[in-house]
Amino acid sequence: MSIQTQKLAPIAFISLWSTGFIGSKLGAPFIEPFVFLALRYAFAVPLLIGLGVLLGSGRRLPVKTAIHCMVTGILVHGIYLGGVFWAIRQGLPAGAAALMVGVQPVVTALAAGWLLKEQITWRHWLGFAGGSAGLLLVLLPKLGEAASGITSVTVSVMLVSVIAISLGTVYQKRFVQGADHVTGTTWQYAGALLFTVPLTFTETWEIAWSPQLIFAMAWLVLVLSIGAILLLMYMIRTGSAAEVGSLFYLVPAATTLESYFLFGETLTLVQIAGMVLIMAAILFIRRKPRPA
Numbered sequence: 027m028s029i030q031t032q033k034l035a036p037i038a039f040i041s042l043w044s045t046g047f048i049g050s051k052l053g054a055p056f057i058e059p060f061v062f063l064a065l066r067y068a069f070a071v072p073l074l075i076g077l078g079v080l081l082g083s084g085r086r087l088p089v090k091t092a093i094h095c096m097v098t099g100i101l102v103h104g105i106y107l108g109g110v111f112w113a114i115r116q117g118l119p120a121g122a123a124a125l126m127v128g129v130q131p132v133v134t135a136l137a138a139g140w141l142l143k144e145q146i147t148w149r150h151w152l153g154f155a156g157g158s159a160g161l162l163l164v165l166l167p168k169l170g171e172a173a174s175g176i177t178s179v180t181v182s183v184m185l186v187s188v189i190a191i192s193l194g195t196v197y198q199k200r201f202v203q204g205a206d207h208v209t210g211t212t213w214q215y216a217g218a219l220l221f222t223v224p225l226t227f228t229e230t231w232e233i234a235w236s237p238q239l240i241f242a243m244a245w246l247v248l249v250l251s252i253g254a255i256l257l258l259m260y261m262i263r264t265g266s267a268a269e270v271g272s273l274f275y276l277v278p279a280a281t282t283l284e285s286y287f288l289f290g291e292t293l294t295l296v297q298i299a300g301m302v303l304i305m306a307a308i309l310f311i312r313r314k315p316r317p318a
Contacts (some may be wrong), residue, residue: 034275035257042254042281046246050111053242058229059111060222062155066243067103067219068194070251074212075251087209094201102195103214104221109187120181126184127277133192138199149310156307163300188247198262207259215251276304 053062087095092133110127139146202210233239262275282300 033041033141033234035261039257039261040276040280042249042257044277044284048284049246049250050114053239053246054115054237056234056239057184058232059228060108060227061231061233062243063107063111064222064226065223066246066251067215069247070215070241071212071219073216073247074208074252078206078208078212081208081267081268087205087213088208091202091205092213094197095205095213098194098198098202099214099217100221101190102198103218105190106187106194107218108222108225109190113180113183113187116177116180118177118184119193127188130188131194131273133188134195137192137196153260153307153310156310157304160300160303160305160307160317162171163303164219165299167294167297173200195262198259207256209257211252211255214255250261 057065125131135146135150135154
């Protein structure tokens, strides 16, 4: 893809990925979390297979590569999203959940430096510090809401989720280079589906098929599971894991802005300042040094 596409891909990704919390919030009153995820993946797999056939890119992967894709799917879609959905269902405030997810760029950078031998420079760490400070400004005004849901169990599950998506990002970069995006993503959701289906047997499978749930499911399948994930796989392949991970700092800020317009949630000057700080930090991390 062109350099222009590489520049636009992060903007498009954050715009799409941040709506995942919105779609989840819309659908949550009508369906349990693991059933929600299992149905989402079950709908996504055949759509991706059809997309691969339509684009002529649905070629068969080597067995080893397909297994690596499934492992990535279990980490990124199964453990990460499953943990987030479950913790919020148990009463963890969304602001607290987003704050914990916000440490993901640092975990990814550490894992990339350790496992991929990527160079993590002072520029990365300074950007991470600025992004973390901006994240606190965005989320701290929300942490007082429903604080009783912050327990050792929900916090532990969220930390496992953050580690899972960080390792999934690095694992994808290390083991799934060169695989077709559509085919690789299809195998990812196959792995996530195999992981999630057994968890659904801990739930009642009671579903209220309201227009709101149908819209949320369609949005999460088409826009998130296909559009955003294909962008993520493209960025992981073309950039460093640390730089791609840094984009996740923008997700809580974007979600807060979307919630303001869609649900009438508060948006203070402090939060706006935090968003500006986050965007400055991301630009600083992703800025390429000038050639000598």
